[in-house]
Amino acid sequence: MGYSIKTIAQKTGLSQYTLRYYEREGVLPEVSRDANGNRCFHDEDLELLSLIRCLKDTGMPIAEIKQFITLSREGREALSEQCKLLEAHKRQIEEKIQFFQSFAQKIDHKIAYFNSLEQEAKAEMK
Amino acid sequence: MGYSIKTIAQKTGLSQYTLRYYEREGVLPEVSRDANGNRCFHDEDLELLSLIRCLKDTGMPIAEIKQFITLSREGREALSEQCKLLEAHKRQIEEKIQFFQSFAQKIDHKIAYFNSLEQEAKAEMK
DNA sequence: GGTTGACTTACAGTTAGCTCTAAGGTCTAC
């Protein structure tokens, strides 16, 4: 009835340490427990974890994710604020994409330049 | 007659601390000094710093940048290895772009979902 | 000639985000 921390670690790719840390820090809302006091994750937790990963891996700091999650507990009154947070983050992701694309180009030019130097060096060897 | 560390900090947006740290760590090759022992940056340093920033901001760890810079000092023999490093990194950037794009989409869906919840809530208010 | 300001070094401190250890509880299988 529900997933153990081990299972969730496997399913999410996060370590058990990290999962406990997230709960401690309020990044993940309190996970329910079984009769022995062991964590008992549910599908909603999995879903939330997937969103958390998405936010984290796109560069949102833990503290901000926590803020977002805290808003979740406030129900419908907080929805518009949550939306604002997500929208602001999405703009940041888009900026990063632009940034990365221009950097990929720059690196491309560097590679081309290095290759030309290499050709030159080979020509001199003859 | 070369730029002071303060000027370079302004030009690059990196702090003086960071610039010294980079030199100490070998991320930036040794900077030449004036008669008083003060750092005296040149345009080549600026150019290299621009590449370093590009690598760092696209997620290359300091240690790897150092490796790349160390190769620079080995001259033409190291060119192909440098190219390999850059090409590998470029692939990583491209993966990240893909990843970010899919995450941006996911966040979009979430925003749409939240908006629909909000509309619902408003409808109930009437 | 004293103070101000920019620089130097060596090294200690900070932050985020984990990651690990120690000490212990509980269940299952032999």
Add this chain to the structure above:
DNA sequence: GTAGACCTTAGAGCTAACTGTAAGTCAACC
């Protein structure tokens, strides 16, 4: 009934990448 696998908490430790401090050098101005 004990070994092993699983879990728990509290709290210490780690890594990367800075960031700050202390003590000192040097040149320029009043």
